[in-house]
Amino acid sequence: MLTALRSQAMCGIVGYAGARSALEVVLNGLRRLEYRGYDSAGVAIVDGGVLQIEKRAGKLSNLEKAIAENGFDTSAGTGIGHTRWATHGAPTDRNAHPHVSVDGRVAVIHNGIIENFAKLRLELEERGVEFSSDTDTECVAHLLALELTTHTSAQDSTTLPEGALAAAMRRVCQRLEGAFTLLAVHADAPGVVVGARRNSPLVVGCGDGEYFLASDVAAFIEHTREAIELGQDQVVEISAAGVTITDFFGTPATGNSFHVAWDVSAAEKGGYDYFMLKEIAEQPQAVADTLRGRLTETGEIMLDEVRLSDQDLRDVDKVFIVACGTAYHAGLVAKYAIEHWTRIPCEVELASEFRYRDPVLDRSTLVVAISQSGETMDTLMAVRHAKEQKARVLAICNTNGSSIPRESDAVLYTHAGPEIAVASTKAFLTQLVACYLVGLHLAQVRGIKYADEVAAVVEQLQQMPAAVEAVLGTMEPVRELARSLAGSPSVLFIGRHVGYPVALEGALKLKELAYMHAEGFAAGELKHGPIALIDKGTPVFVVVPSPRGRGVLHDKVISNIQEVRARGARVIAIAEEGDAAVEPFADHVIRVPRTPTLLSPLVATVPLQVFACEVAATRGHDVDQPRNLAKSVTVE
Numbered sequence: 001m002l003t004a005l006r007s008q009a010m011c012g013i014v015g016y017a018g019a020r021s022a023l024e025v026v027l028n029g030l031r032r033l034e035y036r037g038y039d040s041a042g043v044a045i046v047d048g049g050v051l052q053i054e055k056r057a058g059k060l061s062n063l064e065k066a067i068a069e070n071g072f073d074t075s076a077g078t079g080i081g082h083t084r085w086a087t088h089g090a091p092t093d094r095n096a097h098p099h100v101s102v103d104g105r106v107a108v109i110h111n112g113i114i115e116n117f118a119k120l121r122l123e124l125e126e127r128g129v130e131f132s133s134d135t136d137t138e139c140v141a142h143l144l145a146l147e148l149t150t151h152t153s154a155q156d157s158t159t160l161p162e163g164a165l166a167a168a169m170r171r172v173c174q175r176l177e178g179a180f181t182l183l184a185v186h187a188d189a190p191g192v193v194v195g196a197r198r199n200s201p202l203v204v205g206c207g208d209g210e211y212f213l214a215s216d217v218a219a220f221i222e223h224t225r226e227a228i229e230l231g232q233d234q235v236v237e238i239s240a241a242g243v244t245i246t247d248f249f250g251t252p253a254t255g256n257s258f259h260v261a262w263d264v265s266a267a268e269k270g271g272y273d274y275f276m277l278k279e280i281a282e283q284p285q286a287v288a289d290t291l292r293g294r295l296t297e298t299g300e301i302m303l304d305e306v307r308l309s310d311q312d313l314r315d316v317d318k319v320f321i322v323a324c325g326t327a328y329h330a331g332l333v334a335k336y337a338i339e340h341w342t343r344i345p346c347e348v349e350l351a352s353e354f355r356y357r358d359p360v361l362d363r364s365t366l367v368v369a370i371s372q373s374g375e376t377m378d379t380l381m382a383v384r385h386a387k388e389q390k391a392r393v394l395a396i397c398n399t400n401g402s403s404i405p406r407e408s409d410a411v412l413y414t415h416a417g418p419e420i421a422v423a424s425t426k427a428f429l430t431q432l433v434a435c436y437l438v439g440l441h442l443a444q445v446r447g448i449k450y451a452d453e454v455a456a457v458v459e460q461l462q463q464m465p466a467a468v469e470a471v472l473g474t475m476e477p478v479r480e481l482a483r484s485l486a487g488s489p490s491v492l493f494i495g496r497h498v499g500y501p502v503a504l505e506g507a508l509k510l511k512e513l514a515y516m517h518a519e520g521f522a523a524g525e526l527k528h529g530p531i532a533l534i535d536k537g538t539p540v541f542v543v544v545p546s547p548r549g550r551g552v553l554h555d556k557v558i559s560n561i562q563e564v565r566a567r568g569a570r571v572i573a574i575a576e577e578g579d580a581a582v583e584p585f586a587d588h589v590i591r592v593p594r595t596p597t598l599l600s601p602l603v604a605t606v607p608l609q610v611f612a613c614e615v616a617a618t619r620g621h622d623v624d625q626p627r628n629l630a631k632s633v634t635v636e
């Protein structure tokens, strides 16, 4: 049966070599990586010439229970661990990682998809190898074992020759197609963990006499903040003595060394019940951090990495924004700001659709890719397509050195810090800030806005952390409302202009966290069909624009409120302080501070995040790890 489960596509992996208990280090690392997937988890520890393996379907707690029951050695210093998000097939114990070679000596964990697994599996089966899982990963364990048997002559020794596992990994990687991060240990190579990467993240943590490998620095941040990010097609070997990096053909290589700016407390719940609550509360700081130091003394906006000249930006005649999910909603808001400030046409595309409709791109097109993780495969593929068509690519990203910024021509990093909850909150607000900055930068470089005009908007942006803080201070009635509406079969969200993406974001949060039917609509579209959904008591959130902005927008939304009210809706208006016009028509009014219209999503989104979080908690759901989801979606 050659239909392997492409089952380890977005996973968390961690490896350790040093003097501590590898089991403890690996389990702690997996706890921090569980956001990447939580369908199954497993570990392999090298101990006295044997591999101790444990793996279980379900969350990490199942694995921890099994380890406690089965009595694992906790002192050995070499090990690997894996947490999985399944893309195809049921997550079972059998398909959980690590996977072990037939001789029981090699254990492998994997993030990604090995596209030529069917051919490799057939070849291995013809050589008599019996598979014990349906995964593509298992091929790698058997291939490594075969390579070691073929190329290692010292069979009389109980220890593998130095570098043998890494050499075998290089030879195996030369045969693999697809995207993968692999970690391997061998029973006869105590003290050594070998890793490889292609199109999937892998970072090395450099401690004092100890080294770590992980998909994300969060896995080892409590031990070290010094890290090396591996380049494409590289193999790494770690031991207590150091780290060796080569390409797939053995040529010595160096990764990209960096210091992690945040510490372990940023990856802890810090007294909150859920990471999501903590991350909602961190938004004022995240917005302030993303804005900090962006304006030079001469009043110019600074991006982080710019491999584009000002002339390249002046030549831009069209902007495409590509992103997924919440990041896409940030892009929808950005369109209003970019077109208003730069007068360049701007289109927003779901990254997963972008390249399939063959968009018209050339050197004068700027593609802005927005991604918290920087690893979202749909967005990465859109970036690659744009680059193939010679477009310029600018990334807005929260993860230093991840694939999307690395492959882009310019980068603006959001400084949200680690976002652990699957539902995006602080990443969204900081993406909005970054989009505003990109719009201002473009307007300035193209001479459409003068430095003082840019500074005036930046000044308004600098008021936003306090405005978000003010919203957070008034959320108790929203939580009460959430508890009272937790049993509603359906909730609708409507808005106009920048309020429309806010409505979409409110609905997405409720869907993913509360598993409720929720829809966001442009308020003007309701009468073209969706208004038929409204029944007596249907909750409808209305994002009301400022009456101080374009009056016509406010008046139209008030009319929309009356339309839904007339059909029995229970109206919850999000309106700015002092807007008395909404009161006669709304059942509940959630007040947000006065802000310029374009910046209003920064405050209007917050009550919707709080609402969704509270509904989910009331319904008894896992707020941080909603069902069927993972934080980084590294499959198309």
Ligand code: M6R
Pocket (backbone or CB within 6 Å): 324, 325, 326, 327, 328, 370, 371, 372, 373, 374, 375, 376, 379, 422, 423, 424, 425, 508, 509, 512, 631, 632, 633
């Ligand atoms: O890492 P990215 O920003 O590229 O992720 C994009 C989406 O998968 C993400 O925003 C997703 O929609 C969130 N879970 C929504 O809360």
